[in-house]
Amino acid sequence: xxxxxDVRAEDERTPRVEPEPLLQIRDLQVDFTTMxxxxxxxxxxxxxxxxxxxxxxxxxxxxxxxxTAMAAIGLLAxxxxxxxxxxxxxxxxxxxxxxxxxxDIRGRQIGLVPQDPMSNLNPVSRIGTQVAETxxxxxxxxxxxxxxxxxxVLEAAGIPEAGRRSRQYPHELxxxxxxxxxxxxxxxxxxxxxxxxxxxxxxxxxxxxxxLDQIEQMTQELGxxxxxxxxxxxxxAERAQDLVVMHRGKVVESGPAAQLLEDPQHPYTRxxxxxxxxxxxxxxxPEAFTGARGEDHPAPAQREGHxxxxxxxxxxxxxxxxxxxPVRAEDGRGWGRGAGADTxxxxxxxxxxxVYPVRGGDDFYAARxxxxxxxxxxxxxxxxxxxxxxxxxxxxLLRLIEPTSGSITFDGRDVLTLDRRELRDxxxxxxxxFQDPYSSLNPMFTVGRIIEEPLIAYxxxxxxxxxxxxxxxxxxxxxxxxxxxxxxxxxxxGQRQRVAIARALALRPELIxxxxxxxxxxxxxxxxxxxxxGDLQQELGLSYLFISHDLAVVRLISDYVCVMKDGExxxxxxxxxxxxxxxxxxxxxxxxxIPGNELGIETGxx
Amino acid sequence: xSVNLPPAAGGPTGxxxxxxxxxxxxASGGLLPGTTGTVVAAGPGRDDGGPVKGTSVWKDAxxxxxxxxAAIAGAVIVALFLLVAVLAPLIxxxxxxxxxxxxxxxxxxxxxxGELPQFPLGLDRFGGDVLSKLIWxxxxxxxxxxxxxxLGLAGGMVLGLxxxxxxxxxxxxxxxxxxxxxxxxNLLLAVSIAAVLGQGPYAxxxxxxxxxxxxxxxxxxxxxxxxxxxDYVLAAQTLGLSRRTITMSHVLPNSVGxxxxxxxxxxxxxxxxxxALSFLGLGGGRPExxxxxxxxxxxxxxxxxxxxxxxxxxLCIAVTAxxxxxxxxxxxxxxxxxxxxx
Numbered sequence: 001x002x003x004x005x006d007v008r009a010e011d012e013r014t015p016r017v018e019p020e021p022l023l024q025i026r027d028l029q030v031d032f033t034t035m036x037x038x039x040x041x042x043x044x045x046x047x048x049x050x051x052x053x054x055x056x057x058x059x060x061x062x063x064x065x066x067x068t069a070m071a072a073i074g075l076l077a078x079x080x081x082x083x084x085x086x087x088x089x090x091x092x093x094x095x096x097x098x099x100x101x102x103x104d105i106r107g108r109q110i111g112l113v114p115q116d117p118m119s120n121l122n123p124v125s126r127i128g129t130q131v132a133e134t135x136x137x138x139x140x141x142x143x144x145x146x147x148x149x150x151x152x153v154l155e156a157a158g159i160p161e162a163g164r165r166s167r168q169y170p171h172e173l174x175x176x177x178x179x180x181x182x183x184x185x186x187x188x189x190x191x192x193x194x195x196x197x198x199x200x201x202x203x204x205x206x207x208x209x210x211x212l213d214q215i216e217q218m219t220q221e222l223g224x225x226x227x228x229x230x231x232x233x234x235x236x237a238e239r240a241q242d243l244v245v246m247h248r249g250k251v252v253e254s255g256p257a258a259q260l261l262e263d264p265q266h267p268y269t270r271x272x273x274x275x276x277x278x279x280x281x282x283x284x285x286p287e288a289f290t291g292a293r294g295e296d297h298p299a300p301a302q303r304e305g306h307x308x309x310x311x312x313x314x315x316x317x318x319x320x321x322x323x324x325x326p327v328r329a330e331d332g333r334g335w336g337r338g339a340g341a342d343t344x345x346x347x348x349x350x351x352x353x354x355v356y357p358v359r360g361g362d363d364f365y366a367a368r369x370x371x372x373x374x375x376x377x378x379x380x381x382x383x384x385x386x387x388x389x390x391x392x393x394x395x396x397l398l399r400l401i402e403p404t405s406g407s408i409t410f411d412g413r414d415v416l417t418l419d420r421r422e423l424r425d426x427x428x429x430x431x432x433x434f435q436d437p438y439s440s441l442n443p444m445f446t447v448g449r450i451i452e453e454p455l456i457a458y459x460x461x462x463x464x465x466x467x468x469x470x471x472x473x474x475x476x477x478x479x480x481x482x483x484x485x486x487x488x489x490x491x492x493x494g495q496r497q498r499v500a501i502a503r504a505l506a507l508r509p510e511l512i513x514x515x516x517x518x519x520x521x522x523x524x525x526x527x528x529x530x531x532x533x534g535d536l537q538q539e540l541g542l543s544y545l546f547i548s549h550d551l552a553v554v555r556l557i558s559d560y561v562c563v564m565k566d567g568e569x570x571x572x573x574x575x576x577x578x579x580x581x582x583x584x585x586x587x588x589x590x591x592x593x594i595p596g597n598e599l600g601i602e603t604g605x606x
Numbered sequence: 607x608s609v610n611l612p613p614a615a616g617g618p619t620g621x622x623x624x625x626x627x628x629x630x631x632x633a634s635g636g637l638l639p640g641t642t643g644t645v646v647a648a649g650p651g652r653d654d655g656g657p658v659k660g661t662s663v664w665k666d667a668x669x670x671x672x673x674x675x676a677a678i679a680g681a682v683i684v685a686l687f688l689l690v691a692v693l694a695p696l697i698x699x700x701x702x703x704x705x706x707x708x709x710x711x712x713x714x715x716x717x718x719x720g721e722l723p724q725f726p727l728g729l730d731r732f733g734g735d736v737l738s739k740l741i742w743x744x745x746x747x748x749x750x751x752x753x754x755x756x757l758g759l760a761g762g763m764v765l766g767l768x769x770x771x772x773x774x775x776x777x778x779x780x781x782x783x784x785x786x787x788x789x790x791x792n793l794l795l796a797v798s799i800a801a802v803l804g805q806g807p808y809a810x811x812x813x814x815x816x817x818x819x820x821x822x823x824x825x826x827x828x829x830x831x832x833x834x835x836x837d838y839v840l841a842a843q844t845l846g847l848s849r850r851t852i853t854m855s856h857v858l859p860n861s862v863g864x865x866x867x868x869x870x871x872x873x874x875x876x877x878x879x880x881x882a883l884s885f886l887g888l889g890g891g892r893p894e895x896x897x898x899x900x901x902x903x904x905x906x907x908x909x910x911x912x913x914x915x916x917x918x919x920x921l922c923i924a925v926t927a928x929x930x931x932x933x934x935x936x937x938x939x940x941x942x943x944x945x946x947x948x
Contacts, residue, residue, distance in 0.1 A: 398844050453842075458846075
């Protein structure tokens with residue numbers, strides 16, 4: 001296996017002809033026995049992966065991509081079974097291989113990096129012990145030298161202070177470090193094939209990239225081939241030479257990554273390429289927005305010159321939006337602050353701070369001096385990684401969390417001093433859509449009841465009028481009205497999120513706070529929901545506060561973007577400005593971590 | 607037709623549990639030209655054509671129960687005993703406390719099962735018909751089991767609801783009360799209650815009921831606390847719903863599942879506990895009272911010559927408890943969201 005490090009570069013030019021690929025799956029068929037009979041999860045799936053190369057299997061949830069990978073490593077769930085086809089690995093058919101033989105191959109020759117580093121390490125066992133287990137099982141270390149080998153392996157996975165870390169428990173490590181530990185375990189035995197099943201989906205973007213780099217670097221050194229399972233086309237294109245696209249259990253298209261992206265043949269691949277936010281990132285139909293709303297709603301007048309630069313004054317400092325923001329001369333208008341009263345922003349947040357006292361330590365600032373404005377009829381996004389305070393800020397605006405200090409005004413009124421009656425009014429004008437449509441709908445209620453609930457709570461109309469309104473709302477979010485007697489558990493993720501949106505729209509609010517509304521959804525569905533949100537904004541003149549960790553998604557929907565880090569606002573500007581000319585170093589890092597991004601951010605790096 | 611609806615799996619574990627993978631939305635702006643139509647049509651059970659009645663969590667659980675052999679077995683056992691208990695006046699050959707065979711008893715010999723045609727399961731030492739006593743015993747044992755569990759459930763739900771809904775100091779106070787209840791031994795409680803109320807079935811019911819309160823209170827409280835952190839509660843809060851509405855129509859209905867399961871399982875232990883307390887003589891009544899635990903008490907001295915006197919009531923207690931346990935465990939499985947995907 002000499003010169004494996006160069007294999008990738010070499011292969012991109014001339015596909016190597018090998019007698020037999022390292023992994024070859026032919027006409028694979030996997031069935032699951034369920035309460036409702038047998039369900040075919042994978043049908044006639046074929047793929048081949050040569051030694052030292054990277055192959056990405058792309059698909060949505062339920063496409064069978066993970067099932068295919070799990071079949072290859074012999075780890076199908078108890079009710080799953082390979083019912084047809086062959087899986088040849090290293091010249092040996094793995095289908096029907098006895099478990100004892102399979103165990104030798106697993107870990108020794110095929111490594112696995114699972115999706116969720118939080119649940120895939122044993123919480124009661126030290127990191128080092130878990131790595132040692134693998135090494136000892138496959139006799140790559142003896143009792144005597146195992147400790148040294150563990151440190152070696154952890155160091156190779158890029159874990160600093162490996163000696164100390166190996167004596168720690170999983171909960172003492174960050175998500176990124178845990179994933180590194182899992183990579184260390186997977187690669188400890190220098191396997192010939194590494195299956196990485198959504199290895200970074202549970203991690204923050206900036207960490208994602210580092211982890212992927214680590215996997216790439218290590219596998220290159222070892223000459224290990226990678227089977228990368230991902231839902232993210234951009235990430236797949238960036239990391240793999242070859243792609244296989246799966247849809248509903250079937251391989252719909254396969255080929256070299258570049259070719260597949262540039263010239264997708266299958267309609268499904270085409271829609272996937274089109275929907276992938278990181279590949280085609282522009283604000284969704286910006287003309288439609290400015291054009292249509294300019295007449296109906298006086299507010300967005302200031303948005304006409306929108307594609308140009310209207311940066312905030314000194315975007316680099318925290319609290320980037322002081323109420324007395326000086327206005328850029330060349331432009332004549334600031335962010336959302338025009339002349340007349342009706343261009344007054346819908347929401348003004350000033351110096352909002354939330355402090356959680358920590359026993360025996362420094363106070364924890366979940367949000368510190370956050371200031372921003374939401375002009376009427378626009379979308380303002382807050383972007384940040386987990387723990388950046390974006391959700392805290394949104395929940396303070398929703399009056400779900402009481403801020404420690406600072407002020408919020410909504411339509412000229414102070415939100416924090418509302419009395420009971422005013423709060424009731426405020427609740428009707430400000431609605432929310434939450435991240436996880438699987439938990440944001442009461443599982444005991446029918447869809448119709450969920451959407452009707454706000455109408456009942458605020459006594460809007462009689463039973464008949466309410467029913468008509470529910471039908472109207474379902475129509476607005478493109479749900480068939482026949483679904484109103486269904487329960488949330490019977491709906492797909494996208495349908496559930498539509499229900500949540502319909503519920504938010506029921507009282508005809510002015511502002512909707514969307515807290516990561518699409519991050520739990522598949523790419524195509526994500527795209528549909530974002531389009532729906534855009535259409536509704538145009539139709540109803542809504543304002544959005546959009547919370548997301550995903551810059552690529554944010555770009556599709558936002559007029560203004562605020563970047564948060566560790567509770568502080570580090571940069572705030574128009575969407576275009578953030579994406580074409582990021583000022584803060586952290587924003588640049590975030591941008592650079594969008595997988596497969598084609599945004600010329602080098603120009604912004606001064 | 608709703609039987610055929612697969613619960614939409616997908617979601618976080620969608621890849622591994624392909625039970626009716628969620629189809630892309632059949633909506634929004636023709637994003638999937640060509641594929642949308644076929645995808646929707648191919649989706650199993652996705653019939654958006656006419657109005658469809660959905661399957662609620664409970665209905666779904668019922669459908670699952672119906673397919674589970676263990677659940678069926680449990681249900682059949684429980685139904686059988688319930689039927690016997692209800693129909694006791696009709697099917698029992700003799701009244702519960704009657705001693706029709708008193709003349710057949712001789713010192714050193716008690717007629718056993720099959721010995722005398724008019725007493726198919728034999729006689730006890732007072733000359734009572736064992737079959738009749740078992741039948742009447744089913745009535746009193748089940749009655750004690752059901753009433754005591756209902757008492758425990760009611761008390762536990764009230765305390766659990768208070769603790770779960772209000773939290774804070776209310777939670778603290780309620781849970782300390784529960785701790786105190788928990789620290790009093792079951793038996794001691796029964797003896798004290800019997801001392802106050804006099805021996806009798808009520809003392810047994812109250813004693814068992816009170817001893818069950820902590821289980822239900824803790825269970826409902828923890829279940830409510832975990833439901834309270836769900837996003838749908840957050841959504842209800844942003845709608846501005848009152849705390850009462852949120853608690854009673856959102857949190858509580860979603861929290862009672864485990865409590866119901868526990869109640870079914872508790873019925874089994876209640877029947878056993880009732881027998882145990884009667885065995886110790888706390889159930890009151892006369893020696894010939896038809897009650898399984900009481901029957902066991904008097905079987906002791908005759909164990910050598912009439913083993914069926916211990917064996918038959920013991921079997922009844924065990925089988926009843928088994929029936930409730932099977933039913934409860936299957937119900938737990940049917941309501942478990944993790945097993946719903948399958």
